[in-house]
Amino acid sequence: MELEDLVLPSVAALTPYEPGKPIEEVQRELGVEPVKLASNENPLGPSPRALAAIRQALADLNRYPDGGSYELVRRLGARHGLSPGHIFMACGSVEVLNLVAYLFIRPGLNAITSEHAFAIYELVVAASGGQVRSAPMRAYGFDLEAIAGLIDRDTRVVFLANPNNPTGTIYRRDQWHRFLSALPDHVVVVADEAYFEFVHATDYPDALEDLAHQPKLIVLRTFSKIYGLAGLRVGYAVAHPNFVRLLHQVRQPFNINLLAQVAVREALEDREHVERTLANNREGMEYLERELARLRLRFVPSQANFIMVDVGKGRAVFDALLKEGVIVRPLDAYRLPRHVRVSVGLPEENRRFVQALEKILGRAGEAT
Numbered sequence: 001m002e003l004e005d006l007v008l009p010s011v012a013a014l015t016p017y018e019p020g021k022p023i024e025e026v027q028r029e030l031g032v033e034p035v036k037l038a039s040n041e042n043p044l045g046p047s048p049r050a051l052a053a054i055r056q057a058l059a060d061l062n063r064y065p066d067g068g069s070y071e072l073v074r075r076l077g078a079r080h081g082l083s084p085g086h087i088f089m090a091c092g093s094v095e096v097l098n099l100v101a102y103l104f105i106r107p108g109l110n111a112i113t114s115e116h117a118f119a120i121y122e123l124v125v126a127a128s129g130g131q132v133r134s135a136p137m138r139a140y141g142f143d144l145e146a147i148a149g150l151i152d153r154d155t156r157v158v159f160l161a162n163p164n165n166p167t168g169t170i171y172r173r174d175q176w177h178r179f180l181s182a183l184p185d186h187v188v189v190v191a192d193e194a195y196f197e198f199v200h201a202t203d204y205p206d207a208l209e210d211l212a213h214q215p216k217l218i219v220l221r222t223f224s225k226i227y228g229l230a231g232l233r234v235g236y237a238v239a240h241p242n243f244v245r246l247l248h249q250v251r252q253p254f255n256i257n258l259l260a261q262v263a264v265r266e267a268l269e270d271r272e273h274v275e276r277t278l279a280n281n282r283e284g285m286e287y288l289e290r291e292l293a294r295l296r297l298r299f300v301p302s303q304a305n306f307i308m309v310d311v312g313k314g315r316a317v318f319d320a321l322l323k324e325g326v327i328v329r330p331l332d333a334y335r336l337p338r339h340v341r342v343s344v345g346l347p348e349e350n351r352r353f354v355q356a357l358e359k360i361l362g363r364a365g366e367a368t
């Protein structure tokens, strides 16, 4: 017997998640400091207050962290006007995705999402032996009606990202409420709101408002994006206390490390850092949209801190940009072979991306 024969066939067949190319790796290969616009990280760095708190906590690293993240759960509950029992802290919001699949999916059951949705949804469902069904998109956005149409007796979870990664699109309040009102009783809905803070559309639904009457809804937020703490791995879920209790039953005992707990506590209070991040994103996005239009490239208008651009041959442009020291994300794994996804960086980083892209496309133009 091979080792692979001892696991679920859906697990043996999995391809691991492909993260953005690390800066160090490109630097080794290229010998120059690259610009990384590949993982939707905060280009301003972490909150200085979070860094100070980490420095202060270093000497306590011989101690286990608070297993219940008491202080964080209390503060986040207060922030959302909910009891602490509604908050579940996680090692990145992807931990919650894992736990939801672990709790509700097993062989014979299925989960629904959209094509071109965040790649982790498919991975966690396959890891639990379930089947994933993906509804087609409409204009690069989730089609909640088509998603609802795929639900059957064996469906247990619907995964939605709002805004979605990699498309940057959102579904609107009226679509969301129509979807919720027709939802069968045996289905859990995951509303992944990793980019919630960046959204500027006025008809964007705040899924937290629906928790009171939706005991099977779970909303995900993260400290990896606007708070600039992706390296610490902290996210959280907001759901009915009964749902949170189930998550606690299957999580690891100390899933939020000590440095993460003190840093996040401070980052939450650093309104100035969040405002600076939003301003940088707004200006960077305007710049990118303007320049992409000048280069006559089509892009999908984004509500997040990244933008998806139709460059014709995504993988080739990704490789060429890499040689120019600019790391973006190719999207062939998302079945979007014409596109790349570019995170909004600092003004100088955005300029380097545009200059490199213009150079590459100019060369391609001469060749034809």
Ligand SMILES: *Cc1c(COP(=O)(O)O)cnc(C)c1O
Residues within 6 Å of the ligand: 040, 091, 092, 093, 094, 095, 118, 161, 164, 165, 192, 194, 221, 222, 223, 224, 225, 230, 233, 234, 235
């Ligand atoms: C980045 C991202 C996350 C955040 O993951 P963490 O584990 O919290 O770092 C979650 N969902 C989507 C759609 C994302 O793009």
